[in-house]
Amino acid sequence: MGINISNFLASKSQNRKMGQFQDLDHLDGLAVSSVSANLYNSKRDDLVMFYFRDGANFASVYTQSKILSENIKWNLSQKTQKIFSLIINTRNANSFTGEQGFKSMQHLAEMISKQLTDKQKEDEDDPKIIKSKNIIFGCTGTIGEKFPEDKIKLKIPNLIKNIKYTQNKYIWMKAALGIMTTDTQPKMAMEECKIGGTPVKIYGIAKGSGMIYPNMATTLGYIFTDANISNEVLKKLLKKNIENTFNAISCDGDTSTNDMITIFSTGKAKNSLITTLNDKKIKFFDESLNNVLLNLAKRVVADGEGAKKFVTININNAKTEYDAKKIGFSIANSPLVKTAIAGEDPNWGRIIMAVGKSGVDINLNKLSIKFGDLMIVQKGKIFNQYNESDAVNYMKSSDIKVNVDVGIGKKSFTVYTMDLTKEYININSDYRS
């Protein structure tokens, strides 16, 4: 193993930017397995399987790119109510691989569904027949390289043999490490809550934003719950909660062809099935799901390429949430703002610039800007007690908050990003070979 799991577990208190890892435990109805398929020509795990022995309800959101990787095309084309397995490989994005890439998905889905059906016959009292359409894939890595179908096929028997029906923190850590490309930290989060009187778990893992070799920072996020929720409600919950979590982060404004967030529910907690978002019993689950997604999304940003600082941009009192989001991302994606933060320079003029270029109508006389609690600009004027040395001190923190009060409405949005450092250039301009 190239990566030592115990070391990661032991070092968890050192994860200064995002706090401790949360220890994920057993989640009923789910099985996890990881192996090395030698995709990196090393022994690190690069192939991870999530297996739902009784199937799982599910919902996905995918990249907004107009160019989709072949695994995402596969996932979108399978019409099914239940997923039995999600397989994730790293090192190859299966993007711009054309027919060969799509056929590889088909071949693998056929092979995996057949072998899992055999496993059903061995392990289950009431064995199910698993079909290709019950299998979905996550891929991340280099674009445009031939998809390593044969290498992966060779390891499918091992992957299935390794399946454990009971998880513990080591198994989760192994899976979270197995989906990393050049992330420097595995990303896990969990919440527990109740639906009606029934306790349920929401576990999640993600990867994203660290890369040296691959062509881009794909974001993958997978959420698992034992709650009993219909596909339709899962879809609505995911769409709703993705907006202010994974859709509120930006590392460099670039978008992968492979982005994928999926939620699976095994139903094993046995609450009565939730079939409408209006069901009041879903309230705490809704909030907890948001927490898990936000926790993971923040971990992706905190591990952003070359990041030294975690930056939270709060836009308050805009006319619409859409306006607040536009302003937030205009600031978050501005190289001039991000380099100023890297340089610990309280260069608020660049915030003004980014507000202006967002295209949102602004009343300058109502605009206020704070760094953390430090008032910088108040209603369009430099705050009369503004003291640059306080601001300089504030910028030394590794956790920077930019608070913009637009002052012309009641809507808010928060965006998360990181600073733009020389290390980002190092990582991304190093020649691939």
Add this chain to the structure above:
Amino acid sequence: MGINISNFLASKSQNRKMGQFQDLDHLDGLAVSSVSANLYNSKRDDLVMFYFRDGANFASVYTQSKILSENIKWNLSQKTQKIFSLIINTRNANSFTGEQGFKSMQHLAEMISKQLTDKQKEDEDDPKIIKSKNIIFGCTGTIGEKFPEDKIKLKIPNLIKNIKYTQNKYIWMKAALGIMTTDTQPKMAMEECKIGGTPVKIYGIAKGSGMIYPNMATTLGYIFTDANISNEVLKKLLKKNIENTFNAISCDGDTSTNDMITIFSTGKAKNSLITTLNDKKIKFFDESLNNVLLNLAKRVVADGEGAKKFVTININNAKTEYDAKKIGFSIANSPLVKTAIAGEDPNWGRIIMAVGKSGVDINLNKLSIKFGDLMIVQKGKIFNQYNESDAVNYMKSSDIKVNVDVGIGKKSFTVYTMDLTKEYININSDYRS
């Protein structure tokens, strides 16, 4: 003088990226003057005046930012058919300076118009009365600092005393240097053409994109012609020709509150007044104006912060010009593409990524990509004779061409940008003091 004009003129053949400076000469109806108002606390010129003794027709385009600097607000609020003077200061953007900043413009316009009226009485047979509304301003520098009205006022008499009615290459170079902030090169361009049988000149100077102290890379561009053209036609010509010149460049995707391009025509060439864009006599002027604007715009990019490579992105055969432009800027503004170019890495996967994230509908099977003349992707597949070592060699050039053939229409657009280097981070993350 902090800057030695003779050195710049002597070193012109060393301007490797953009070729030689063009020597600008006399343009009838125009006078030029520059002084140091000590805005940088050094002796460099930082205040430049263009004076039209008989007035000039004119047209301007300004920043698309929703936050406008006070000089641009002034310029927009003056209703007049003739401009008698344009005054440009550096070091202070007069942006986010509120009422004080606007009033400074008013005070300066009053002072300048009065002193120029006095000069008319001295110098002209038929003296004109110049009003505040006949004066416009260009400002560039730091945002949010009090506008140095008094320092500038102090030097207005000198500025007017220094007015020369005849220009030569030294006077133009002095003016082009005088409007620089931390540009490393002055930017000048010229063309000569005919309107009907009358020879006319089109001269231009610009600044932009180099900065260490200022808050952003303001682009200023000023075009002067002795042609006789109505305000209405100047407006249409400028709007039309700005689209594929200054609106086709991007250094970092950030937009200043101060951007300003203005064209002035003195009419001294005495061609019969052009009052409609349909006038066929305007054809060569139209083309020559485009050349001057494109030449200046390219010089701004070539001098972009930290730029080591000049990058031309040609998008061909898109459905609409709007689509071609969207794809072009998606590539030009992608940090992942720009860092790959800095690293001399022919990482075409990132071009694919940027095409995908542009939001334009793509048919992958028709998409082709070339670096220069090297075919990389042909109709959605890696070109069968693609040889990475050729591509690696190509990327070593300081002049990179990315050619994308979308293959689904007939429209084209070309975008100009530069690579994203560690030097960009150095320049922009250094603390201001």
